[in-house]
Each structure stands twice: as C-alpha cells, then as structure tokens.
Amino acid sequence: ETAVFQTPNYHVTQVGNEVSFNCKQTLGHDTMYWYKQDSKKLLKIMFSYNNKQLIVNETVPRRFSPQSSDKAHLNLRIKSVEPEDSAVYLCASSYGNANTEVFFGKGTRLTVV
Amino acid sequence: QQNVQQSPESLIVPEGARTSLNCTFSDSASQYFWWYRQHSGKAPKALMSIFSNGEKEEGRFTIHLNKASLHFSLHIRDSQPSDSALYLCAVSGGSALGRLHFGAGTQLIVIP
Numbered sequence: 001e002t003a004v005f006q007t008p009n010y011h012v013t014q015v016g017n018e019v020s021f022n023c024k025q026t027l028g029h030d031t032m033y034w035y036k037q038d039s040k041k042l043l044k045i046m047f048s049y050n051n052k053q054l055i056v057n058e059t060v061p062r063r064f065s066p067q068s069s070d071k072a073h074l075n076l077r078i079k080s081v082e083p084e085d086s087a088v089y090l091c092a093s094s095y096g097n098a099n100t101e102v103f104f105g106k107g108t109r110l111t112v113v
Numbered sequence: 114q115q116n117v118q119q120s121p122e123s124l125i126v127p128e129g130a131r132t133s134l135n136c137t138f139s140d141s142a143s144q145y146f147w148w149y150r151q152h153s154g155k156a157p158k159a160l161m162s163i164f165s166n167g168e169k170e171e172g173r174f175t176i177h178l179n180k181a182s183l184h185f186s187l188h189i190r191d192s193q194p195s196d197s198a199l200y201l202c203a204v205s206g207g208s209a210l211g212r213l214h215f216g217a218g219t220q221l222i223v224i225p
Contacts (some may be wrong), residue, residue, distance in 0.1 A: 040217060098144055098211045103158075
C-alpha cells in the first residue's frame with residue numbers, strides 16, 4: 001500500500017522550462033530523499049533531508065533544488081531543464097537510520113523534448 | 114565512494130527454476146545489505162535485508178552475505194511468473210549512513 005505520494009505521474013516539457021514535483025509521506029518518517037532513475041534503471045540518490053534540513057546534496061547540478069515545508073513534504077524544483085534530466089524521479093522516506101527500510105513513491109517520469 | 118555492481122544484467126528462467134542474483138560492493142565499512150524489487154511502473158519495495166555474515170531465508174527467498182568478499186546474493190527457489198521484476202541490490206551504513214547506494218539492477222523474467 002502506497003504511503004509515499006508523488007505528483008504528477010508524468011510530465012513532458014521543453015528544454016529551458018522550470019518544473020516542480022511534489023512528494024508527501026504519511027509514514028511519520030523524519031528523513032526524505034530524492035532519487036533519480038535513469039533509462040538504464042540505475043537509481044542514484046540526489047538529496048537527503050532530515051526534519052526539513054538538507055543533509056546531503058550528492059553532487060547534483062545547481063538547477064535542481066529541493067524544498068521542504070515540513071518533515072512530511074519534500075518537493076523538487078528543476079530550473080531550466082536539460083535533455084539529460086529526462087528520467088524517473090523517485091521520492092522516498094525512512095527513519096533515517098541505516099538499518100531501517102526506505103519506502104519509495106511510484107515516481108514522476110520527466111521527459112524533456 | 115561506494116561502487117555497487119550487480120550481475121547478471123538480465124535473466125530469463127522457466128517457472129520452477131532456482132534463480133541466483135549477485136551483488137558486489139566496494140566500501141568495506143558498509144553495514145546493511147538490501148534487495149529491493151521493482152515491478153514495471155511501480156515503486157521499488159524492500160524484499161529482504163541482512164546485517165551480518167551468513168544466510169537468511171524467508172519463504173522462497175534466501176539472502177547470503179560475505180562481507181570479507183564484499184559480496185551478497187539473492188536466491189529464489191521455485192521461481193514464479195509473479196517474480197518477474199527488476200531486482201535492485203543496495204547498501205547502506207558506514208560513510209553512507211541511512212542513504213542507499215544501489216546497483217544497476219537485474220531484470221528477471223520467469224516464463225510460465
């Protein structure tokens with residue numbers, strides 16, 4: 001049963017546009033993440049947030065900026081998208097400890113034309 | 114920097130076969146080892162995890178960990194068509210803390 005909700009499911013946009021993706025978790029977790037899954041299905045972590053505070057930015061281009069209003073929400077904004085940004089963006093959450101399960105949303109598929 | 118590698122990239126097996134998926138990692142300080150399963154168009158979901166050397170069995174699934182060899186594996190007994198999915202191994206702990214570092218995945222197809 002889904003407890004990490006992402007919107008939209010799909011988004012098609014042109015190079016140079018700005019896009020925003022939303023994520024909400026109802027699990028009571030204090031840590032949220034954004035992962036990028038490329039066309040080869042490789043999942044790479046982009047950002048880690050703990051209780052609204054950025055913990056890690058995994059060498060992501062500056063046009064990507066996460067935004068958190070509270071510990072249950074973590075949005076992702078991309079300014080001036082580029083073709084290589086086409087991917088599935090997966091939001092996730094956990095209790096933050098390395099031995100606890102990370103729960104994922106279904107993802108937002110971004111296509112940049 | 115953690116480097117997680119999976120093999121094979123893809124696997125096609127008949128229903129009822131035993132399937133083995135492999136994962137190697139580079140950071141010897143890694144502490145926790147996971148297998149996630151992602152059906153097409155769905156969210157990845159944790160299947161099994163292991164935190165100490167040895168073997169752990171849950172139903173048809175068994176996970177092996179050998180930290181000294183920087184290797185862990187997933188074995189599926191009596192594979193079913195419903196097992197068809199992308200299997201992702203992941204590592205956490207050590208310098209990565211709670212963040213998961215994934216391999217590129219093994220696409221498993223079980224043919225009825």
